[in-house]
Amino acid sequence: MSELSKPVLPGEGASDYERYLRTDALxxxxxxxxxxxxxxxxxxxxxxxxxxxxxKLAWNEAEEAGHLVAAGEIAAANRxxxxxxxxxxxxxxxxxxxEHMSPWEYTEVRKVLGHxxxxxxxxxxxxxxxxxxxxxxxxxARERAGLSLVEVYTRGREHEELYTLAELLIELDERVxxxxxxxxxxxxxxxxADVIGTQGTPVEVMGRLIHHSFFPELWDVRNDLTRMNLxx
Ligand code: HEM
Numbered sequence: 682m683s684e685l686s687k688p689v690l691p692g693e694g695a696s697d698y699e700r701y702l703r704t705d706a707l708x709x710x711x712x713x714x715x716x717x718x719x720x721x722x723x724x725x726x727x728x729x730x731x732x733x734x735x736x737k738l739a740w741n742e743a744e745e746a747g748h749l750v751a752a753g754e755i756a757a758a759n760r761x762x763x764x765x766x767x768x769x770x771x772x773x774x775x776x777x778x779x780e781h782m783s784p785w786e787y788t789e790v791r792k793v794l795g796h797x798x799x800x801x802x803x804x805x806x807x808x809x810x811x812x813x814x815x816x817x818x819x820x821x822a823r824e825r826a827g828l829s830l831v832e833v834y835t836r837g838r839e840h841e842e843l844y845t846l847a848e849l850l851i852e853l854d855e856r857v858x859x860x861x862x863x864x865x866x867x868x869x870x871x872x873x874a875d876v877i878g879t880q881g882t883p884v885e886v887m888g889r890l891i892h893h894s895f896f897p898e899l900w901d902v903r904n905d906l907t908r909m910n911l912x913x
Pocket of ligand 1: 878
């Protein structure tokens with residue numbers, strides 16, 4: 682064994698790869714074959730657990746972006762916003778894998794979920810929490826620049842960074858909605874839209890969340906811009 686392949690990091694695992702990434706602990710987080718009621722539990726847990734990791738990155742980057750905007754570092758915030766958005770795209774793509782499950786076989790998996798519901802997803806909860814101060818930091822920065830929201834757009838070329846931030850905020854908002862639309866279709870395809878969820882919410886009521894947005898004013902300003910410049 683060469684010197685370079687010997688582990689030097691502290692912790693569990695035969696190699697530094699396993700020690701740094703804590704793969705022993707990570708890979709022990711899924712039920713084992715003798716614990717499954719159906720082997721699709723591995724698919725189900727993998728999609729959910731990996732989604733929670735990407736959501737953790739999404740909200741951490743969005744939170745830090747808010748701090749950077751408050752400190753006037755808009756370009757640095759924009760970098761982190763792009764990461765947050767990309768993480769949401771990966772969470773959305775992961776939903777596709779769930780559609781490889783048979784709806785009949787999923788009824789077996791569902792029996793072992795207890796009252797477990799996505800309403801208690803820590804990742805989504807944190808994302809909702811950080812969105813508000815992030816939006817407030819953007820509006821404070823725009824006011825410091827002496828701009829109304831309309832002017833962030835009409836004078837966007839003079840205020841490139843603020844304009845880009847506004848567009849990244851609406852993009853994050855849109856990506857969350859796209860996730861919700863995809864999630865609704867996955868739910869409808871798997872358990873149906875006329876049933877009750879594991880926490881008692883009718884699926885159809887959950888579907889209405891598709892109309893929720895973090896930054897409604899950024900959607901509304903489009904109406905103002907269009908009305909301001911109607912053809913003669
Ligand atoms: C077969 C797969 C899935 C089914 C059948 C399903 C089902 C449901 C249902 C019925 C609800 C409504 C609340 C309830 O009563 O439980 C819900 C909400 C939710 N689920 Fe799922 N879900 C699935 C996959 C996922 C995945 C992979 C995630 C990713 C973390 C997720 C996250 C959420 C969230 C965040 C909500 C709250 C609604 C919202 O904020 O829009 N779900 N889900």
